[in-house]
Amino acid sequence: GDSVTQMEGPVTLSEEAFLTINCTYTATGYPSLFWYVQYPGEGLQLLLKATKADDKGSNKGFEATYRKETTSFHLEKGSVQVSDSAVYFCALSDQTGNQFYFGTGTSLTVIP
Amino acid sequence: EAQVTQNPRYLITVTGKKLTVTCSQNMNHEYMSWYRQDPGLGLRQIYYSMNVEVTDKGDVPEGYKVSRKEKRNFPLILESPSPNQTSLYFCASGFRTSGTYEQYFGPGTRLTVT
Numbered sequence: 098g099d100s101v102t103q104m105e106g107p108v109t110l111s112e113e114a115f116l117t118i119n120c121t122y123t124a125t126g127y128p129s130l131f132w133y134v135q136y137p138g139e140g141l142q143l144l145l146k147a148t149k150a151d152d153k154g155s156n157k158g159f160e161a162t163y164r165k166e167t168t169s170f171h172l173e174k175g176s177v178q179v180s181d182s183a184v185y186f187c188a189l190s191d192q193t194g195n196q197f198y199f200g201t202g203t204s205l206t207v208i209p
Numbered sequence: 210e211a212q213v214t215q216n217p218r219y220l221i222t223v224t225g226k227k228l229t230v231t232c233s234q235n236m237n238h239e240y241m242s243w244y245r246q247d248p249g250l251g252l253r254q255i256y257y258s259m260n261v262e263v264t265d266k267g268d269v270p271e272g273y274k275v276s277r278k279e280k281r282n283f284p285l286i287l288e289s290p291s292p293n294q295t296s297l298y299f300c301a302s303g304f305r306t307s308g309t310y311e312q313y314f315g316p317g318t319r320l321t322v323t
Contacts, residue, residue, distance in 0.1 A: 133314075140213070140314030143312065146311070195259060196254060197254050197257075200251050202251050
């Protein structure tokens, strides 16, 4: 079945460092791909998405590109801030768009 | 304010005592869904609904029931809770775009079954 694998954490970075969180997927057909962010004690918020191959999603300085050839959707940010400290989840919706699969989450801590 | 609300936020109960977690959204979204979040397992989808009276199983539906009698509400029912259903539960609602749904999540319900 469909699934998402993302890099294990936790990840600790200094402020202004470059961030990459790896995400790969297994899916039938053409899934849509998402990154969600969860701040402590809160629900998930959509960070960005891409719905077809080679699409780049971007938001708040974060970017991810839908790579069908490598079945990947890695999250990147050029310069992280303390306020980016959170848990990041990679997710996909199946080819119907109705059912969702999430990765295990990657905890990011940014230190000043 | 556009939001998804869940009640209760925290619940401690005993094995076998039926419970309902309510979920309500005020965004007129057609799609609603329930997830559970467990350490090391991420979020797993329990049930989803694409419209009133239309529900379908997610990845981990065993032990749960749902109903969608009104567009804004999507309660999660545990008829006979067991300790392995101790978890953090999230409700989400969403709108259709580009062949999928953009989801908005509630604040979560922490359930402990003893």
